[in-house]
Amino acid sequence: MVVKANSQTFTILAQDPAVRNAHGELLFARVSVPLETLGLGPTGYRLKVVDFDASRNQLYHAHAYQQDAASGCMIDPFDPPGEALLGNPAFHCQHVYAVVMRTLARFEMALGRRVGWGFDGHQLHVVPHAFVEANAFYSRADRALMFGYFKGLDGQHVFTCLSHDIVAHEATHAILDGLRGGFMNASGPDQAAFHEGFADVVALLSVFSLREIIEFALTNGGRIELTVQGDRRLLNGDQLSQQNLAESLLFGIGEEFGQQLEGLRANALRRSVMLPPSADYLRDEQFAEAHNRGEIFAAAMLRSMLALWVARLGELGNFGDNLYNLREVVEEGAKAADQLLTIAIRALDYCPPLDLEFGDYLAALLTVDAQVAPDDSRYDYRLIIRTTFEAFGIVPPAARTDADGCWHGFADNGQVQYRNSHFDSMLRDDEEVFRFLWENRAVLGIDERAYTEVVSVRPSIRLGTDGLLLRESVCEYIMKANIFGAELKSVCNISPRPAWIKTTDALTVYGAGTLIFDQYGRIKYHVQRPLNDGQWQLRRLSYLAGLDSSELDLRNPLAQLHRQRAWQVGPLREEQA
């Protein structure tokens, strides 16, 4: 047998069970995931779906997938799909398997490498009906995504595992944790918010790269009349303003996933599209909580996607009377979502390993895009992104970036000793990289009194602008220092010492950096969180001091966070909408 494809397709629910077209039919999609021979669960090389329900204390039987002899692909038992699948737990299992695998594959494609999980082990457990709970979360300790289900106010069961947004959001938490474990620690206000906002962005952009969904949104599930010319379906150009597109995405995708889910992220996700730009949010106490703050980031990203879409539509021809070919409009939207998602993922490599701030991420995003597409003149992507983020008060850190908002390149290569490092080992070997760091600690600003550790060394391979493979390597290191309050000045450059820290208080402070090595093994960027950045250290400590320490040490910090969200009304949104 010759294997013809490296992927196989599975039927999923494109959005959630509340999305129905003009005929009341569910919207399904067929998505590609990496080819593999599935075990019971399904269980593959990265995922282990286990349909155990702790509330009912039983395990639903898994479907035994069969292989198609001709193609080598697994046979999708749910094609063609229909209404009955909502009540079939084996379909739920396939849905979560395919959505998580697709999300993971999306990351791997953008980064040009395999992405590991944030725990020791290769297979992430996915439990689609874990318990009766209006909650879903990623738990590093349990190596699992757990999805709750419950009976809604109308007596119908609501399955969080059937919402594409929720599954992709939780999957992103798990993947992000694998890429940047430090982002799960309690730190400044932006970091937890970033985890939430980024998970929302990936969930939304990956659903908007499904053409079925964009078309559904633009036509409101077939409820909007289209002009037909030959075999072209044409859409009125008035619908294609940024605001109208935003509203289509918000309202065109039907009712939200049941009123019961209000409070879970499904709704807030879409609402962030409607958050009007304002530079005041970041300073507003109402946006201090992680999910609310994450919405600022998500709003900036989604508005950028809309602006990019509109820019691309400007280049499209029309068919008289301001009519546009629906298929082309959909295509441009999917492309805008897809391109933004790619650079959004790649930008993670250019972020500091811990205490991420939104401005840092923006600088990373712009830097990545400038490398992939140095010439920005066609659609002004970078200008659009920068302007949109600025409208939400997010700007690249001025001292560390150039006029375009990109990270400064590493300037001290002349002082770096490369003499003892082996190029090949530098691409993958922690020990080799640490030796390099230690040899060059003075020029890299690594404090020798702190305990420094290389936490990852990863190759990154992508296609350069010249069509040749570009090989970089990304290394993260973290410095940890146990100090007393009295040493805040000498170690962290915090002066004067704030009154709430006593000279005898024991503190743990961190410094960190991400090094990007180019294809010659030389440092290209050094994205730093220096131990002696007094302003930053003080910002971080002040923020942490204000947290309730009893809430920091939970086994499932995200579960708690997600439930806390259930308590919150989106800040001020009703008044503004």
Next chain:
Amino acid sequence: MSPTSLTLYAYQVGFGDCFLLRFNYPGEVRRHVLIDFGSMGMPKGVAQGQRLLAIAEDIKAKCAGKLDAVVATHRHADHISGFATNRAGTASGDVIRTLAPELVLQPWTEQLELAEDASAPEQPGLRGARSMAQTLKSMNALASAVVTLLDQGRHGLSEDLASRLGFIGEDNISNASAVKNLASMGKRNAFAFFGSADALAELLPGVRTHILGPPTVEQSASIRKQRSRDPAEFWHLHRQLLDAQVNSPNDDPGPFADYPATRGSKLPMSTRWIARRVREARGEQLLQIVTALDKQMNNTSLILLFEVAGKKLLFPGDAQIENWSYALSHPEIRELLADVDLYKVGHHGSLNATPKSLWGGFRKRGKAGTAQRLTSVLSTMPGKHGNPGAGTEVPRRPLLEALGKESELHSTDGLEPGVLYEELEFSF
């Protein structure tokens, strides 16, 4: 007429609160106020029912058969279980009932008709009270669902998790008999909130009682950083979710009635590890919910500050930071609290019930030997509540150290099991 001294009886109720305040007036005149009477666990070798009854009899003797007022700071079992009656009329609550208090003082959240009668008129200044009362009702129901669930078996939860869950669950179950007794034992009932009138004024001449908490819905909304949605809805949903689990799986066919499934005791090897983790995670989910519920209940606590001839005695029940925040947001209240002489330590010594801004503001803190040194009174029993690993154990060690170092600390935990109470004397 003003009292010349106060005798405080801090009863040994294990994990709970029970304080009898005797205000001594010239000419052998005495006025008695009982603040809370409940327990969620006695020291080893002490039988709870017997001890509560003995305390009730002792209170009866001390007040010569007549209480002037009963204060029930909030509805947690460890504060009101002693008010429960039995059919034979022989329980501790029956004894207290014969003491015919002139007044029963409770927080505004305890107005029962609000929860029973959805059409009861909203009172001015208490907007949202009905929703709050219904929230508390849902929370009680949820707690009892948790306890029922645990009664059916541990459901694969670890012993530690099950016992923590069970403790908080039990403490939050509605104690119908105690609640009913409190509602009807007094000649008069008063429901107080931050800034409400001094309901004890007539009963305690020369004593001014400031009500510093709980804030009303409107008051706390005025200082909240984030608007929260109607909590009634949240608790209603969770109560329903739990109710459904308590009644299943026999009655409820579940989401996939006819779909083949394997029982939890016969799981295939490949699923056992994760199944155990899912069971634990479910337990933690429940624990998070009942902990949130427990906290919310604590925050309905009355905070009373008695002021007599310049001396100040603070009884904050189990109020935690969220309840305290409103009072502490007023500079004049912080000033009022600065020279407190006696502090009943909040919530049996838990960390969040003694806000740093409160403790730090007490001017009479000081080393042993300091003149007019602050006295603190703690009713607690270790090993019942919270978890040292997470820094949530009650009483919290760093707080205990601070209390011992900077105030004259009296803890019921230090009493011999056979001793009924510690007696403290304050002259005005």
